[in-house]
Amino acid sequence: MPLWPLAVIAGAIGYGLGRWRRVREERGAAVPAAFTAPAGAAGGFAQVRDAGPAAARDEDAARWDRVDESSDESFPASDPPAY
Incomplete structure (x- = not known):
């Protein structure tokens, strides 16, 4: 049995997995949850947003x-305001 069909199948699987991984990473880099568009670099260390309704997604x-x-405004402080 020739080995080239197995090589073609393995190559197709490798390409498919690589493409799937790249697409998945690109989708995750769009806008982090609960942040508006200028939230900072996706994947960055300090992913924070300004307080208030204008900065909410x-x-x-x-x-x-x-x-x-x-x-x-108090988040992530341990003591929320007492209203």
Whole structure:
């Protein structure tokens, strides 16, 4: 039995896995969760966002009240504001 069919199959599998991995990494580098577009470099060490509804990714920022905003500003502190 010739070995070239096995080499072709192995090459196709290797190419497919490499392509799948590259696409998966590109999708993960888009915008980190809960961050707006200028959140810093994806994959960087300091992935933080500014506090407040303007920096949130979700579109319901108009519904934030004083408690929501204070809680967001205090994160990740261990003691949230007492309202």
